[in-house]
Amino acid sequence: MNDDEHSDSSRMEATVRELLTEMKDASETIVDLAYASLMYNSKDMAEKVEEMDRDIDDMKFAIRTKILMAVRTKEDAREMTGVLQVASAADRISEAAGEIVKLLNVPKEERPFINDIINESDEKIMMTRISPRSDMAGNTIDQLAVEASTGTKIIAMKNRYGWIYNPDGDVKLRAGDDIIVNGSQDGFNRLKKFASGELPWEFPEMEFAED
C-alpha cells in the first residue's frame, strides 16, 4: 500500500468512526425521547424523534458509501463488515423509536396503557423544575455531571426560549426550567432534592474528578 492509499484509508477510518459513534449515541437517546413524547403527549418531541431517525438513516448511508469507496484489502473488508453491522443495529433501534412515536396518532384517552407501562418500568421518565434555591441553577449540564450525580439523564428541557430536546452538555440550567429525565425512581428522588434546593449539589470537580 503506498502513502496516498494509506492516508485515504486513515481519513476514511476517522470519518466512519466519528459517524458510527454519533449513530450509537443517537440510537441510545432516541428511544427514551420516543417514550417521553408519549408520556407528555408531545407532537414536538415526536417530530424531534423523526428528525433524529432521518439523521441516523442518513449517517448509515454515508457510512456505507465511504466504506464501499475506500475498502481495498480483504482485511479492510472484514473489519468494515463489523462496522456495517453496528450501523445497521443503530438504525434498527432508531426505527423502533419511529414506531413508538407513531402511537401519538392514537388519541391520548385511547392509550392509557402505555403510560402505565412506562411508569412501571425500571427506567422511568419524569419531569421536575429547577427552583431558584437550587444549586443547579446557573450551571451547565456538564458542570453538574447530572447523570453521574443522580443516575438520571436529561432528555428534554423547557426554558424561557422554549423546548430543547436531547440538550448538549454545555446547555445552562436556570431557575424555572423544566427538565424531563430518564432514569430509576431512586435517581429521580435524588434529583428532585437537588432541583428543589433541599440538598446542596456536590460539584464533581471537587468531589470525584479524575486524578
Next chain:
Amino acid sequence: MNDDEHSDSSRMEATVRELLTEMKDASETIVDLAYASLMYNSKDMAEKVEEMDRDIDDMKFAIRTKILMAVRTKEDAREMTGVLQVASAADRISEAAGEIVKLLNVPKEERPFINDIINESDEKIMMTRISPRSDMAGNTIDQLAVEASTGTKIIAMKNRYGWIYNPDGDVKLRAGDDIIVNGSQDGFNRLKKFASGELPWEFPEMEFAED
C-alpha cells in the same frame, strides 16, 4: 359487557401489562449487554444476549395471542394496537442486540474499530473491582442504589461463583467481585472511588429516600 367478560378482560390486561413492562425493561438492557460482550470478547455474555432475545420474542408472541383472544370491542382493539406497536419496537431493539453479538464471530484482532467506538461514545462500558475497603462490599445493588448514586448501571458481574448477567437488585456485592457497568465517564470515575474505598458510600436510605 357482562361480569365474566369484564374480569376476563381485566386479567388479560394485567398479563399483557406485565409482559410488556418486562419486554421494555429487557430491551433496554440487552443492547448494553451486547456491546459489553464485544468489549470483553465474551461468548458467555453473547449467549445471555441470545437467550434474552429469544425470551423477548416469546413474550411478543404471548402478548399477541392474549390480545387476539381477548379483544372484544373496537375500543379494546384500538388500545391494543398501541400495545402491539410497543411490543414490536422492543422486539426490534432486541434483534439489533442480536445483530451486534454476531460480530463475536469475527476474530477480536479484526474488529479493533468497534471497541474504539464504544470507548468514544457518551455511554461507555467499563469494569472495576470491589475492594475489601469499599463500603459497597456486603450490600445489595438495591441497597446501594448504584445507578442513582453513580449514574452507572451494573450490567454484568463476576463473583466467586462465576458470572451473573443483568443482575437483579437483590444481588449482594462482595470484596473481590468484578462489576461491568454502562454509563458516562464521569459516573465511572465516581464509581471507581466508591469501589476502591477512596470515598465512603452515601447510603440512599439516609440521604435521599423518598419522604
